[in-house]
Amino acid sequence: MAVDGRAVAGQSDRDAVGRARTQSVVPLGKLRFLNAAASVAMVRRFVGLVAEAYSVAQIGETAALLVSELATNATRHAAGGGRIEVVVSRRADRLRVEVRDGSSALPVMRCSGVLDEGGRGLLLVDQLADGHGTYRLPLGKAVWFELIAWDPSIGGLDCMELDHG
Numbered sequence: 001m002a003v004d005g006r007a008v009a010g011q012s013d014r015d016a017v018g019r020a021r022t023q024s025v026v027p028l029g030k031l032r033f034l035n036a037a038a039s040v041a042m043v044r045r046f047v048g049l050v051a052e053a054y055s056v057a058q059i060g061e062t063a064a065l066l067v068s069e070l071a072t073n074a075t076r077h078a079a080g081g082g083r084i085e086v087v088v089s090r091r092a093d094r095l096r097v098e099v100r101d102g103s104s105a106l107p108v109m110r111c112s113g114v115l116d117e118g119g120r121g122l123l124l125v126d127q128l129a130d131g132h133g134t135y136r137l138p139l140g141k142a143v144w145f146e147l148i149a150w151d152p153s154i155g156g157l158d159c160m161e162l163d164h165g
Contacts, residue, residue, distance in 0.1 A: 026090040028054055035082045035101070037075050043086050044068040047097055050088045056095055056149040062128055063097055063147055069121030070099040070143050078103040078140070087142075093151065094130065098144040106134050107143055 029050045033039040044064045051060030067086060074084045078101035085100040109122040125132050129145035 024091070025096070028088045028090055028095075030088070031086045032083050033086070035075055035078055035084050037072070039084065040068050040071045040075065043071040043084075043099075046086060047088060051095065051149075054090070054095075059095060059147045059149050063095060066125050066129060066145050066147075067097050067099065069124055070097075070145070073107055073121055073143070074099050074101040074103075077105065077107070090150070091146065093148055094146040095149040096144060096146045098142045100137060100140060100142045102140040104136060104141055106136075106141060 029046070031043065031046045033042055044067060047067045048060045048064040051057055051063055071084060071086065078084065082102045085098075087098040087100065089096045089098075107122055109126065125145050128147075130148045131146040132144060134141055134143050
């Protein structure tokens, strides 16, 4: 991630691309919701429920916190209206959570002052996640993080898909 007005990209993205080519991705769930601040609580709960359903509740609170930061950023900075999509998957021993929105502008990590009320979401992702980054989509972008969650010897899983809004 970058600081002081530079887009979030770099080593995390390159590492993720390399991992993506060598590890299979198992979809666990997908949620589409309205691009509205009120949706953030649903997203947080959804990720927590997916973590519980797949027996990784020990990282559920961290995943819920981080996805709420990314979803809040999406509702504040993504193109008005529309939907935001949250995709939860498994890659080897990691839970991966992506927040996709319709804006092509990459997120920027800020240096927030002690009295600032916001601007710490990407810093939290940077500090708490085991990997993170962004990538562009044909109509927008995805911002993602990963948390180590499983013993890599545990096998495949099924997917849940919901549409809210």
